[in-house]
Amino acid sequence: MKTSGRRPLDFYGPNPLPQRKSVTICVLDVGTAKTSCMIARLKPCEASTGRTRTHTVDVLGFGHYRSQGLKSGYVIDLERAEHAIRQAVHQAERMADLTVDSVVASLTCGRIASETLSATVALDGHAVTERDIAKVLKAGSDHAIAPGRSILHSMPIGFALDGDRGIADPRGMFGSGLGVDMHLVTADVGPLRNLEQCINASHLEVEGYVTSAHASGLAVLADDEMDLGTVVIDMGAGTTSIGVFYDGEFVHADVVPVGGHHITMDLARGLSTRVDEAERLKTLHGSALPSPADDRDMLTIPPVSDDGHEGGHQMPRGALTRIIRPRLEEILEMTRDRLAASGFAGLASKRTVITGGASQMSGVVELSRRLLSRNVRLGRPFGVTGLPEAGTGPAFASVTGLLIYPQCVRMVPRDHIISHGYSSQATGTGGYFGRVSQWLRSSL
Numbered sequence: 001m002k003t004s005g006r007r008p009l010d011f012y013g014p015n016p017l018p019q020r021k022s023v024t025i026c027v028l029d030v031g032t033a034k035t036s037c038m039i040a041r042l043k044p045c046e047a048s049t050g051r052t053r054t055h056t057v058d059v060l061g062f063g064h065y066r067s068q069g070l071k072s073g074y075v076i077d078l079e080r081a082e083h084a085i086r087q088a089v090h091q092a093e094r095m096a097d098l099t100v101d102s103v104v105a106s107l108t109c110g111r112i113a114s115e116t117l118s119a120t121v122a123l124d125g126h127a128v129t130e131r132d133i134a135k136v137l138k139a140g141s142d143h144a145i146a147p148g149r150s151i152l153h154s155m156p157i158g159f160a161l162d163g164d165r166g167i168a169d170p171r172g173m174f175g176s177g178l179g180v181d182m183h184l185v186t187a188d189v190g191p192l193r194n195l196e197q198c199i200n201a202s203h204l205e206v207e208g209y210v211t212s213a214h215a216s217g218l219a220v221l222a223d224d225e226m227d228l229g230t231v232v233i234d235m236g237a238g239t240t241s242i243g244v245f246y247d248g249e250f251v252h253a254d255v256v257p258v259g260g261h262h263i264t265m266d267l268a269r270g271l272s273t274r275v276d277e278a279e280r281l282k283t284l285h286g287s288a289l290p291s292p293a294d295d296r297d298m299l300t301i302p303p304v305s306d307d308g309h310e311g312g313h314q315m316p317r318g319a320l321t322r323i324i325r326p327r328l329e330e331i332l333e334m335t336r337d338r339l340a341a342s343g344f345a346g347l348a349s350k351r352t353v354i355t356g357g358a359s360q361m362s363g364v365v366e367l368s369r370r371l372l373s374r375n376v377r378l379g380r381p382f383g384v385t386g387l388p389e390a391g392t393g394p395a396f397a398s399v400t401g402l403l404i405y406p407q408c409v410r411m412v413p414r415d416h417i418i419s420h421g422y423s424s425q426a427t428g429t430g431g432y433f434g435r436v437s438q439w440l441r442s443s444l
Contacts, residue, residue: 024060026092026100027402028085028204029212030195031108032073032238032261033357035084036064036399037092039100040386042407054407059386060098063091064396072238072257073109075194082198089202102205104405106212106398107152108239109195110187114253114342116157120179128161128170132178140182150192152209153185157249185211185253211253212236213243215401216355218408220379220394221245229348232379233335233368234398235358237261240331241398244344252344256334260358263327270323271315277302287321288328288363294318328364332371355379357395 022043029036039061045054065087069077093099119140123132141154159167161175170178187209196206217232226245234241236259244252263286268278285299297317339345352374354365359378368376380393381400391400 024098025403025406026089026103026204027105027399028089028103028199029106029215029396029399029402030070030081030085030198031067031106031236031398032070032259033067033236034064034395035067035088036062036391036396037085037088037103038062038391038399038403039092039096039098040384040403042403053383053404057384057386057403059384059391059403061092061094061096062388062391063088063093063095064391065091069198070238072259073107073236073255074191075109075198078194078198078201081195082201085198085202085204089204100204102207103199104207104402105195105199105209106215106402107187107192107195107209108212108236108241108255110150110189110191112152112185112187112211112253112255113149114183114185116181116183116251118160118179118181120160120177123175123178125174125176127172127174128178130171133159133170133180136178136180137182140180141184145184145186148189149186150189151184151186152211153183153214153250153253155183155249157181157183157247157251183249183251185214210402210405211241211243211255212239212398213241213253213255214250215399215405216241216379216397217243217245217250217353217401218404219381219384219397219401220353220355223248225351225353228351230351230353231339231345231348231374233352233354233356233359235259235331235354235356235364236398237357240335240356240358242335242338244339244342244348246344246347251347252342254338254342256331256338258327258331258334260356260361262331263324263358266323266327267320271301271319272304273301274304281320282324282361285317285320286324286361287317288325288361288367290318290321294321324361325367328361328367329371332368336372350374352376353379355394355397359394 022041024041026039038059040057040059042055042057045056065084068084069075069080075081117140119136121136121139158165158181159170160179161167161170161173162177199206212234213232216234221230226248229246232243238259238261240256240259242254264279264282267282268275295316295318298314299317300312301315302312352372354368354376365376365378379397381397384400
């Protein structure tokens with residue numbers, strides 16, 4: 001295909017991956033319940049399978065390990081969290097037969113906040129240049145960052161000339177004022193530093209952070225769903241992440257600090273059993289909705305004590321549902337209320353995709369339809385080869401989406417980001433992606 005000689009915009013043009021050669025990347029999802037790592041080779045497609053799928057993804061290595069030292073996504077024990085990261089990465093490296101030195105990581109902690117803002121700069125009647133675009137992007141970033149916060153995501157949604165919105169590339173166009181609508185996602189610096197310290201202690205550099213909802217959406221949504229508008233709800237163990245996609249863009253992010261592990265703890269307390277047994281019962285027998293057989297099917301509930309003197313007791317399966325459902329309703333109602341307060345619920349119309357480990361429980365999709373009053377489907381990662389069967393379910397949507405992210409990320413140059421006391425790696429503009437962006441600029 002013949003292309004024009006005009007250089008694309010760094011931040012609003014092609015993805016930062018080389019278009020004529022394969023690259024290998026490593027991604028890391030440090031969750032409350034599990035820490036997952038994938039190493040994959042991204043190879044340019046002969047024909048793109050979609051706007052976000054410009055490369056084929058072949059997983060070379062996959063590892064996961066039970067998380068330690070985390071609570072609701074926050075690091076509370078550096079050494080234990082580091083151990084889980086080391087184990088997951090080592091498994092992936094051993095499977096791939098290579099060693100990695102950097103990762104792209106997902107994030108749910110740090111009081112993630114999403115904001116859509118507008119900025120305008122004067123043009124004085126001349127044609128728009130890249131200097132003008134840099135100036136308006138910097139103006140947008142200046143408005144967004146408070147002390148103690150760091151940028152995770154900073155992307156222009158669209159440009160405007162003299163108030164006329166919807167312009168994808170304003171270079172060379174005339175007007176008196178250039179505007180930009182930007183979506184920024186920020187987080188507290190402290191939790192990011194703690195997580196990064198654990199990763200660095202595992203002899204890995206952090207190339208950038210991606211919110212879990214963004215990554216999960218990239219893994220489970222088709223292009224049409226992104227264009228028409230869809231809410232993604234990633235139901236993790238410690239948190240529930242919310243993302244809204246519209247007109248092909250990631251336009252809103254939020255996090256509810258409740259997840260599947262809270263259901264497990266409710267069961268452990270309500271059934272007087274160990275936490276690991278509560279998790280097993282939830283996974284094997286849990287349901288969000290009652291069934292006619294609930295009070296006939298009896299389950300053996302092991303006691304909290306394992307000294308051998310106290311036997312288990314029998315309980316109908318319906319007892320699990322009566323404990324599980326209120327907590328799930330709380331999670332979904334909090335999600336619904338957050339969406340309503342954000343003002344973005346209407347953009348997604350009635351389309352919702354739920355994913356994440358807690359979404360796999362029987363009845364969750366139907367309960368979500370009832371409480372959210374939306375069309376809901378279960379989202380599974382697609383378009384990735386080489387994964388073992390264990391890694392193909394909704395529980396691994398976030399880590400899989402991190403492999404899609406570099407195919408569609410739109411780079412914001414380092415000097416467009418104003419960071420308060422924290423490395424710009426957290427913006428996703430440093431490290432490998434930054435080097436590839438420089439490679440693109442020098443080769444075009």
